[in-house]
Amino acid sequence: MICGDNLKALDDLQKQGVKADLIYLDPPFFSNRHYEVIWGDEAEVRSFKDRWAGGINVYIEWMRERVVKMYDVLKDTGSFYLHCDWHASHYLKVMLDEIFSERNFQNEIIWSYKTGGLSEKRWARKHDTILFYTKQDNFVFNVIKEKSYLDDTFFKPWQKKSKELGIQQDNKGMFRLVSPRDVWDINVLHPHSDERLGYPTQKPEALLERIIKASSNEGDLVLDPFCGCGTAMAVAHRLKRKWVGIDISPTAIGLVEERLEKLGAYKGKDFEVIGMPTTIAELRVLEPFEFQNWVINEMRAKQSKRLTADKGINGYYEKTIFTERGGIQIKQSDKVGRNVVDNFESALRRGKYEKGFIIAFSFTKEAYEEVARVKREGLDINLITVEDLLLGKVKI
Ligand SMILES: C[S@@+](CC[C@H](N)C(=O)[O-])C[C@H]1O[C@@H](n2cnc3c(N)ncnc32)[C@H](O)[C@@H]1O
Numbered sequence: 001m002i003c004g005d006n007l008k009a010l011d012d013l014q015k016q017g018v019k020a021d022l023i024y025l026d027p028p029f030f031s032n033r034h035y036e037v038i039w040g041d042e043a044e045v046r047s048f049k050d051r052w053a054g055g056i057n058v059y060i061e062w063m064r065e066r067v068v069k070m071y072d073v074l075k076d077t078g079s080f081y082l083h084c085d086w087h088a089s090h091y092l093k094v095m096l097d098e099i100f101s102e103r104n105f106q107n108e109i110i111w112s113y114k115t116g117g118l119s120e121k122r123w124a125r126k127h128d129t130i131l132f133y134t135k136q137d138n139f140v141f142n143v144i145k146e147k148s149y150l151d152d153t154f155f156k157p158w159q160k161k162s163k164e165l166g167i168q169q170d171n172k173g174m175f176r177l178v179s180p181r182d183v184w185d186i187n188v189l190h191p192h193s194d195e196r197l198g199y200p201t202q203k204p205e206a207l208l209e210r211i212i213k214a215s216s217n218e219g220d221l222v223l224d225p226f227c228g229c230g231t232a233m234a235v236a237h238r239l240k241r242k243w244v245g246i247d248i249s250p251t252a253i254g255l256v257e258e259r260l261e262k263l264g265a266y267k268g269k270d271f272e273v274i275g276m277p278t279t280i281a282e283l284r285v286l287e288p289f290e291f292q293n294w295v296i297n298e299m300r301a302k303q304s305k306r307l308t309a310d311k312g313i314n315g316y317y318e319k320t321i322f323t324e325r326g327g328i329q330i331k332q333s334d335k336v337g338r339n340v341v342d343n344f345e346s347a348l349r350r351g352k353y354e355k356g357f358i359i360a361f362s363f364t365k366e367a368y369e370e371v372a373r374v375k376r377e378g379l380d381i382n383l384i385t386v387e388d389l390l391l392g393k394v395k396i
Pocket residue numbers: 004005006007026027028029048199201202203204225226227228229230231232246247248249252
């Protein structure tokens with residue numbers, strides 16, 4: 001796992017001579033939206049920008065720089081799948097023809113799904129496009145036959161020839177096994193699916209499974225340079241492929257770690273994570289929600305529900321043995337003062353917490369004095385600097 005801009009990460013991979021058998025990418029789209037999604041019942045506010053000032057040309061040039069590097073790390077026999085939608089698929093296809101050559105275009109796969117929000121103004125937009133390219137004619141393609149159901153007014157099971165024609169039957173009707181088409185009906189993740197991690201653009205594993213099974217073999221290397229919460233990594237791991245995942249968001253990388261642990265793959269043993277923020281300077285410039293997620297992760301705590309967060313508690317922990325509940329407030333700033341302590345004290349008392357932690361880069365003298373007073377009044381508030389957290393000095 002590499003945390004960072006894939007522009008640089010791809011350069012590093014190339015310098016190390018890494019060659020991928022399969023590249024799948026699902027980049028942020030040109031859609032002028034700004035995601036801000038609360039997930040589950042915890043207020044894990046996550047957002048990532050897919051807003052591109054400067055219009056489509058800026059977006060395409062941003063993508064081109066990266067795809068050229070992907071082309072370089074792709075093996076000559078490798079396959080490349082770019083996942084996009086109607087916003088930019090036509091521009092991206094022209095760009096890919098230029099890089100891979102139109103001769104090496106293989107398919108425009110339509111992933112068709114049903115979701116709510118059907119338009120009455122035009123045909124509802126219910127598909128994504130996946131552009132499949134290779135570098136030459138010789139590439140891995142494992143045909144995975146699928147069921148194609150027949151109209152049973154023409155094929156009765158008792159017809160003599162049905163066996164010869166390879167016709168079989170299951171509870172849905174009669175079918176023949178055929179090579180898969182380029183239109184795929186795969187359900188999007190159900191809101192209550194076990195697979196769902198809450199990452200705004202998480203893709204279903206069934207989609208990745210098709211691509212990885214068809215275009216790689218066991219032991220091959222799968223690369224996802226915009227890996228999000230790691231759908232491609234999880235499927236590659238399950239299907240015994242090697243993998244490299246890149247994402248610029250430390251929150252995403254943290255999620256992939258957890259996801260892989262659930263599959264029995266552990267950091268330090270089965271995979272490495274590089275590029276996560278490790279210095280004060282790096283933490284200072286993180287996006288606010290990334291900083292908050294980083295602190296919560298480091299403290300092994302949980303995100304507060306949104307309502308509580310609005311009232312000054314960003315995270316909390318519960319110790320079941322001593323039934324201790326602690327609240328956490330996070331400030332990505334310096335010289336945090338007495339007023340923050342006072343407000344936090346009220347929030348803790350309101351929420352009946354026994355202990356509290358404020359995390360910031362530094363605190364004023366008055367803040368420490370105020371904490372001493374609050375302690376004398378029976379509430380244990382602790383001021384923690386980011387440096388102490390980085391050094392692993394904090395125990396909750
Ligand atoms: C559409 S999401 C990918 C979702 C993924 N397919 C999944 O199933 O979870 C796009 C991802 O690209 C990441 N990203 C955006 N710009 C990036 C960059 N320059 N380098 C690496 N990752 C980037 C975002 O953080 C986001 O997680």
